[in-house]
Amino acid sequence: MFTIDQIRSYTDRFGVPSYVDDDGDLHLNFAADNDFPHNVDVVVLIDNDRLSYIAFPSDYHPDNLEYKVNRANMRRNFPTAVMSKGELRMEYSFYISEDVSEEYIYDTCVRRILGSIWNAFVEFDRDDIEEE
Amino acid sequence: MTIDKKLIRDYFDELRISTRLDDDGDMVVVQAADEDFPHDVIIFVMVNNNRLSYAAMASGYQPQGDLYQLANHHNCVRNLPVAVVRDGNIRMECSFLLDEEVSKEYIVENCIKMVLGSIWHAFVNLEKE
Incomplete structure (x- = not known):
């Protein structure tokens, strides 16, 4: 259905630096900016019909993490915020075993999810965001 | 492509999954309690602006332990x-x-059938995994 090369060709359009690791997983490197002052490494994995994203922020340790993870999930449809071994991650996956258009993969499964992941980090510690 | 409530409800009908409409016009699916999980699971199915959404609750279910920990672990x-x-x-x-x-197959298989099954198993296994 899709390949890492295909996904990488889409992210190349955005100019996102990336590399493919020894396992064949794609790493996207999002640089810190004024909105979120931490680098974010987004790992893209493809396993059978599942396209998955796991995003790791660098050196970001919000307090009250368990509460804020749930708060983030109340606010957003995606990605899913999780606390793993005391650290924050943003995750999301698409299971696509049937036909979908290339536009769906590009727009919904790549472009929008990457934007949502970044925005989820930007908003994570803010108290003024409304719930979904 | 646009999806609407009627289209999605037609798909539910084809799957022989009963739905009723609530006061907001959203579909409601009830998964009956059984030996695996002794609480009805009530699933609200909403279609707005091409977004198909599910929100499920288990009637009368009060898990033991810290809910935030349970949710995060899940x-x-x-x-x-x-x-x-x-x-x-x-x-x-x-x-x-x-x-x-x-x-249509993507919506039916990946966005309806798989989700309904996953919701049920999520409640069944919430305190087990």
């Missing part, structure tokens, strides 16, 4: 649905943005 081990603590209860939630072209 979210660490399962892709969907997402467990969210709202108003002191655990909800299972999931949504799909379907404003680009996808096949």
Whole structure:
């Protein structure tokens, strides 16, 4: 259905630096900016019909993490915020075993999810965001 | 592509999954309690602006332990649905943005059947995994 090369060709359009690791997983490197002052490494994995994203922020340790993870999930449809071994991650996956258009993969499964992941980090510690 | 409530309800009908409409016009599916999980699971199915969303609750279900820990653990081990603590209860939630072209089979298999099964198993296994 899709390949890492295909996904990488889409992210190349955005100019996102990336590399493919020894396992064949794609790493996207999002640089810190004024909105979120931490680098974010987004790992893209493809396993059978599942396209998955796991995003790791660098050196970001919000307090009250368990509460804020749930708060983030109340606010957003995606990605899913999780606390793993005391650290924050943003995750999301698409299971696509049937036909979908290339536009769906590009727009919904790549472009929008990457934007949502970044925005989820930007908003994570803010108290003024409304719930979904 | 656009999806609407009628289209989605037609798909539910084809699957022989009974739905009723609530006061807001959203569909409601009830998964009956059984030996695996002795609480009815009530699933609200909403279609708005090409987004197909699910929000599920288990009637009368009060899990033991810290709800935030349970929800987070679930979210660490399962892709969907997402467990969210709202108003002191655990909800299972999931949504799909379907404003680009996808096949009917994708909606039926991946956005309806798989989700309904996953919601049920999520409640069954919430305190077990």
